[in-house]
Amino acid sequence: MIYTVTFSPAIDYVVDLDHLEKGAINRSKGEHCLPGGKGINVSIVLANLGKPSIATGFLGGFTGAYIRDELEKRGIASGFVKVDGNTRINVKLRGQEETAINGQGPHITDEQIEELMEQLEKLTNKDLLVISGTIPSSLPSDIYEKILERIKDNHVELIVDATNDILLNTLKYRPLLVKPNQEELEEMFHVTIHNEEELIENAKKLLALGAKNVIVSLGGDGALLVGEGLEPLHLPAPKGKVVNTVGAGDSLVAGFIDEYTNSGNIAKAFRRGIATGSASAFSEGLATKEEVEALLKKMD
Secondary structure, eight states: OEEEEESSOEEEEEEEOSOOOTTSOOOOSEEEEEEEOHHHHHHHHHHHTTOOOEEEEEEOHHHHHHHHHHHHHTTOEEOOEEOSSOOEEEEEEESSSEEEEOOOOOOOOHHHHHHHHHHHTTOOTTOEEEEESOOOTTSOTTHHHHHHHHTGGGTOEEEEEOOHHHHHTTGGGOOSEEOOBHHHHHHHHTOOOOSHHHHHHHHHHHHHTTOSEEEEEOGGGOEEEEETTSOOEEEOOOOOOOOOOTTHHHHHHHHHHHHHHHHOOHHHHHHHHHHHHHHHHTSSSOOOHHHHHHHHHHHO
């Protein structure tokens, strides 16, 4: 089974405006709510592709209940630990510019952390765990390491989507995949990357530290795959109009998982990941199977 962890889920409340006037009453021309969070995004796209998963993390209050209900409507099993207080709401105001106000989220106790740990300790070598996103202030800064240390003898396949020291400190646990972008790679190794040769050189540093495969996101220039026993592979992004980049990286991860769990072929999983990430970027919502298949045909 595939498990996704979202430490700080949110309801994304998106409000469309013609113009935002500060200090005045503004009337929307439309609004909608979405369950948000990196792991949740991965689970939603997996469901869209026909792949089951279990979404875990922390949820609380009426907002948490909304997210759980929305996931169930999509056929996504929920393994969230219940916490006191309300799961956060992120407000996104979209007018001539986009303004975001992100909520803080509820306090998470040591007992609730332990409950999640005990749940994840039951995973086996037949499971794949996606652990991603920022760490809320109520969690220890080394929560990634604490989880991976607890399950290290279970031989669970791991995908880590994090940045800087959080990512670097997980590499000793041999994740199947990590997915920095170029800027994050530069920050990790305190370098400026000028060309593809330097990009490959620095991505291989992550392999040397323990990662099995590295995908470096390059935005409109596609992505680079560097993996154990593989020749570096740079694939361009499919052509299309970018509508919304939120969740595109998570969609890439979901597409990768979908193909990898079917065929075990890393290169094919990489290609499907790029198509899935692009499909989300080219639409208001997250990628659907039909959108992904259409882009894959264009990539042939």
